[in-house]
Amino acid sequence: MIKRLPLEERRGVIPVSAIVLFITAFTIANSNALLTKPSNVPTSMLSKIISGNRSFLRMMTKVSSPCLWSVPVKTDSQWDVDLYQQQHSYVWKYGSSLIDVLEKELETSIVSCQQHPSNRLRILDVGCGSGELTKELFLRVNSKFNDATKDKNSCHLQVAGIDFDETMVHRAQKENSMSPKLVFFQSDVCQLSPIATFPATETNTAAETLGQFDAIVSNACLHWVHDADAGVAAMSSVLKPNGKFVVEFGGAGNVGAIVQATAQVIQKRQPGNDHGSVPFRPWYFPSIGEYTTILEKHGIEATSAVLYDRPTPLDDGKNGMKNWLNMFGGPLLDNFIESTSASVSREDVIAEIVDLLRPTLYSDSEAQWVADYRRIRVVGQKK
Numbered sequence: 096m097i098k099r100l101p102l103e104e105r106r107g108v109i110p111v112s113a114i115v116l117f118i119t120a121f122t123i124a125n126s127n128a129l130l131t132k133p134s135n136v137p138t139s140m141l142s143k144i145i146s147g148n149r150s151f152l153r154m155m156t157k158v159s160s161p162c163l164w165s166v167p168v169k170t171d172s173q174w175d176v177d178l179y180q181q182q183h184s185y186v187w188k189y190g191s192s193l194i195d196v197l198e199k200e201l202e203t204s205i206v207s208c209q210q211h212p213s214n215r216l217r218i219l220d221v222g223c224g225s226g227e228l229t230k231e232l233f234l235r236v237n238s239k240f241n242d243a244t245k246d247k248n249s250c251h252l253q254v255a256g257i258d259f260d261e262t263m264v265h266r267a268q269k270e271n272s273m274s275p276k277l278v279f280f281q282s283d284v285c286q287l288s289p290i291a292t293f294p295a296t297e298t299n300t301a302a303e304t305l306g307q308f309d310a311i312v313s314n315a316c317l318h319w320v321h322d323a324d325a326g327v328a329a330m331s332s333v334l335k336p337n338g339k340f341v342v343e344f345g346g347a348g349n350v351g352a353i354v355q356a357t358a359q360v361i362q363k364r365q366p367g368n369d370h371g372s373v374p375f376r377p378w379y380f381p382s383i384g385e386y387t388t389i390l391e392k393h394g395i396e397a398t399s400a401v402l403y404d405r406p407t408p409l410d411d412g413k414n415g416m417k418n419w420l421n422m423f424g425g426p427l428l429d430n431f432i433e434s435t436s437a438s439v440s441r442e443d444v445i446a447e448i449v450d451l452l453r454p455t456l457y458s459d460s461e462a463q464w465v466a467d468y469r470r471i472r473v474v475g476q477k478k
């Protein structure tokens with residue numbers, strides 16, 4: 096049986112060497128004027144490192160990746176990047192229409208950059224995964240500059256992708272080294288900050304401080320961010336005034352049938368398990384009202400928001416739902432499998448869920464699974 100730690104716990108596990116490095120870096124940061132200590136880590140926390148306080152370790156993993164003073168923490172990847180690229184390409188193919196929206200939103204800025212080639216246009220893709228959509232975005236916007244200026248070097252465009260998952264980021268870096276104007280960094284969205292600094296890598300030749308952007312785009316990521324308030328606050332901090340915000344992710348009711356079938360299987364296997372008094376909410380699927388209120392709170396005005404059904408055909412014929420549960424089902428299954436007796440295998444649980452879903456989401460004649468996706472798309476602007 097494969098047991099997988101829930102993502103939150105995996106993020107809390109830090110090698111001892113990282114703690115030693117952190118203490119060293121922390122000490123240096125406090126004695127060296129060149130390095131800045133982020134205000135969200137008070138010095139009193141240092142004693143807690145020594146006592147091994149678990150919640151502090153969690154916090155450390157969260158603040159670790161973006162800052163110069165901090166220690167990069169190797170996180171256990173949640174994603175099989177090969178499978179993601181081979182069997183889930185519909186994710187970024189659907190995301191492509193977000194680029195149309197973004198191009199429209201950026202029309203004035205693009206024209207202004209065409210007329211004043213010394214202007215700079217910076218776009219950030221949040222939760223970029225293996226970078227397919229980021230690359231498409233880069234090529235499309237870049238071609239506008241080139242059309243106008245006929246000089247590739249005069250385009251002051253930069254497109255950056257950030258992702259929490261190191262294997263995704265490495266793949267994105269490896270497959271998109273065609274231009275220094277397209278860069279990828281590993282960061283949790285909640286830790287984005289204009290002063291976050293990323294060291295040079297094989298592909299990003301110089302260390303880079305994140306700064307602020309003219310636009311943020313994000314596809315199929317923000318439902319993984321349970322602390323939406325922290326995520327939006329951090330994204331807002333890296334948006335310039337009047338910066339554009341174009342995002343799409345799972346909205347209220349997304350994959351409702353899949354969540355319900357899973358709850359049914361869990362109930363059967365663990366009678367009485369109703370996930371406590373907390374509603375079974377493995378992802379963050381907000382309503383329009385909920386999410387736009389959070390945006391407003393952090394200075395982003397929603398100019399349009401839609402919640403819409405988007406039935407999504409899955410790749411790989413009859414294996415589609417099994418693959419989907421294996422790739423994306425972590426938040427549905429991990430806690431349950433962890434807490435159940437060793438006789439339950441992940442494969443068995445997935446097979447049961449697939450059986451329950453077959454009558455509603457599978458077409459026998461077409462050998463096609465269609466997932467009951469419901470997306471929220473929000474376009475906004477930083478005040």
Ligand SMILES: C[S@@+](CC[C@H](N)C(=O)[O-])C[C@H]1O[C@@H](n2cnc3c(N)ncnc32)[C@H](O)[C@@H]1O
Pocket residue numbers: 174186187190221222223224225226227228257258259260263282283284285313314315316319320
């Ligand atoms: C389904 S993939 C979508 C990737 C890409 N946007 C696309 O359209 O193909 C979701 C991505 O969100 C990333 N992600 C999840 N939580 C995140 C967080 N807190 N900060 C940054 N990225 C996160 C995951 O690592 C994953 O690569």
